[in-house]
Amino acid sequence: MNLLTNQQAAETIDGVYNDLEARLMQNIAKHLSDWKQTIDSDRWLIQKLAEIGKLNEENIKIIAEMSGLSQTAAERMLNEMAEAALNNMEPGFAQLARRGLIGEIVEVSKSKNVKQVMGHLQKQAKDALNLTNTTMLHKAQEAFKNLVQTTVSEAIEIMNHNTSSAVTGAEARGQALRKTIKAFNDKGITGFVDKRGRNWTPEAYVNMCMRTTAGSVANEVQTARCKDMGVNLIQIDAHAGARPKCAKDQGKIFDLNDGSGYTEDARGRKIQYYPWKSSSYGEPDGLLGINCGHHKYPFIPGVNIQRYFPTDDLDANNRLYRQTQVQRALERDVRKQKRECMLFDELGDNDAFKEASVKLKTKESNLKDYVDKHKHLHRRKDREQVVGFDKRISTEAVGKAQKHYKEWAKSIGAESGPKTLAGYYDLKYNNSKESRLYKGYVKSVNDGRISPLIKYDRYVETYNQAREELVGIKTKDGRKIEDITIHLTERIIGTHEWMAPNSSKALKKRLDHKGASVENVKDALQNPEEIAEVKKRKNPHTGMEEESVLYYGKNAIVSFNITTGTIIQTEGR
């Protein structure tokens, strides 16, 4: 068993808890959706606190519904893991039985040892889930109380600071909820509080419990099968680079009945065996623990036994595991943001909903980009869903985000860029020349080096014209122009023509770049009045030493990277 398999097994159960958490939060938001009532906040607070009993009853119902689902999922998961482990081992026992080295085979379905082990693991899983349910019920009530109280004190604060204009209690509560709902969404509903007082999300806690339980299934049922067959000695394989706790145990023979003594191998050599409890088995970083690469197999005195255990490609497996963990974190961001949309929708706050929708599109595109760039990953739409974030909310969220994108594109003069938000993200995350040009424009506008009034289409046109006329020509001293930088575009356009005459001195100094036409740049390269001395500098991106030179033309100064054959920038003169 390895990290990835255990994680995948645990995910079938922790997903139920994501849904449960979202449903409890939705129910809490439902109870707050009457914030618009024309009563003052003190009365609203009393009203809300009086609803706690009802809220709890509803929450118990929700938990009961979901609890059945999670228990069944856990049971199924553990049975499947046990079956896989047993299938791995049975052929070996069959062979031993044929050779008369062990007695008759006990059928798995009749094995008391397997039953006992599985019963114990099922109970362990069930107890963990029940504890989470109880904690969540209690924590949901606490979260509701806290949310109502902070909302009301925020609302009172807002009213006290607005003595000049009249703010109603409802308006103040609406404003307060923007802040308190976000904090509520950030925290979610706690699933477990550990000994050090730390709050675990239901997903994280259930995942941890299920991973641990899943991780011990294989070893426990395999031990049970050895006992069934009367095999008490087991051997641990050995490989280079084992972890410290494994290194001390590997290659040894252990007695499952915790005895110690001597046995013999196929060549009749005496070898020592040790009590199983003296090994590091059972510790997370110990033998057969989390991400251990070792296997145990039955040892029969005087016999060499073929091993039936597959050797996993641990490195590839671990790499994929790490990538999956990043994907899970990005999915968590998406879900959290969807939950925020859903909560504001439940409250009927349109502006806050719009803001949350715009953020959601960014988070979804981060996830899409990561999965696209890693070939072994696939989107897991089921792990991006949030209960209560239905088709209607989703459509509205897309619409709001789309509208916001259009307003933004207009504000920076990039209406001629991608027409849709999806198109924008496509462009943003690829590495084409078009993408770099677009990002170059957006950055120049954001940094104030280019006015949005220049517009993106003119920027593209200028770049294309410069490329067409400059690439391929030769300088007076015989250097060939291979390429131009994107930065050159804004230097050709210059900053003079749009700089406000009353700008501050500092801004004027920063923006004091006279443009230079493509013709002037060409002329400077082909008929310079002067060519400066070649300079060397280290490229900060590649660390390579590069050479550059300045050409002084009649109307423009041009700097040129000799090493790459690229025109860097220009300045009118």
Ligand SMILES: [Zn+2]
């Ligand atoms: Zn190991």
